[in-house]
Amino acid sequence: MFYGDQRDQTRQFFFTVWGKMQAKAPLLPLEAQIASVLDWHPEYHDLLSQDNNLETNYTIEKGQSNPFLHMGMHLALREQLSTNRPLGLQAIHQMYCQALDDEHEAEHLMIETLGEILWEAQRNHQAPNEQRYLQLLKERLPNKFKRA
Numbered sequence: 635m636f637y638g639d640q641r642d643q644t645r646q647f648f649f650t651v652w653g654k655m656q657a658k659a660p661l662l663p664l665e666a667q668i669a670s671v672l673d674w675h676p677e678y679h680d681l682l683s684q685d686n687n688l689e690t691n692y693t694i695e696k697g698q699s700n701p702f703l704h705m706g707m708h709l710a711l712r713e714q715l716s717t718n719r720p721l722g723l724q725a726i727h728q729m730y731c732q733a734l735d736d737e738h739e740a741e742h743l744m745i746e747t748l749g750e751i752l753w754e755a756q757r758n759h760q761a762p763n764e765q766r767y768l769q770l771l772k773e774r775l776p777n778k779f780k781r782a
Contacts, residue, residue: 645688645702648672652682671708674738678705707745714748720764726771733776740776747771 651668654661661669672678678701681687692700718724730740747770755762 641702642688644706648702648705649682649685649688652679667709667712668705671705674708675701675705677701704745707749708741711741711745711748720768722768723771726768726775730771730776743774743776744771747774 648668651661651665652672653659654665655669655672672682681701692698692703714720714723715727727740727744730744731737734740734743747767750770751762751767754766
């Protein structure tokens with residue numbers, strides 16, 4: 635991830651931002667982005683209040699999802715949106731937000747596809763396929779999720 639190569643350094647960054655939020659201390663721009671993700675995820679607030687969670691291993695086998703990975707995926711999507719890369723991603727994001735009328739839920743649906751694309755790239759030892767990413771996002775547009 636972009637805040638450090640080591641898992642614990644990356645996680646510590648989330649703890650640091652959480653501490654600053656609790657102290658109402660000024661945040662740097664990246665910290666403010668993380669804070670907005672933390673605001674969307676109150677289910678992680680207790681976890682971030684305990685330093686002993688820094689080294690916890692989260693495994694699918696134990697039925698656990700990794701909260702740091704989840705928050706990192708939100709940040710990765712936001713980075714993509716800030717640069718509109720791949721080209722057209724911002725427009726797709728707007729369509730998701732309009733269809734769902736919920737930016738948080740829109741991001742969740744989009745990061746599922748991002749995760750799939752990253753997993754495929756890792757499995758195939760290739761760079762992520764941006765065109766496939768855009769294609770899948772378009773195919774999965776949430777018009778089928780609209781409320782009746």
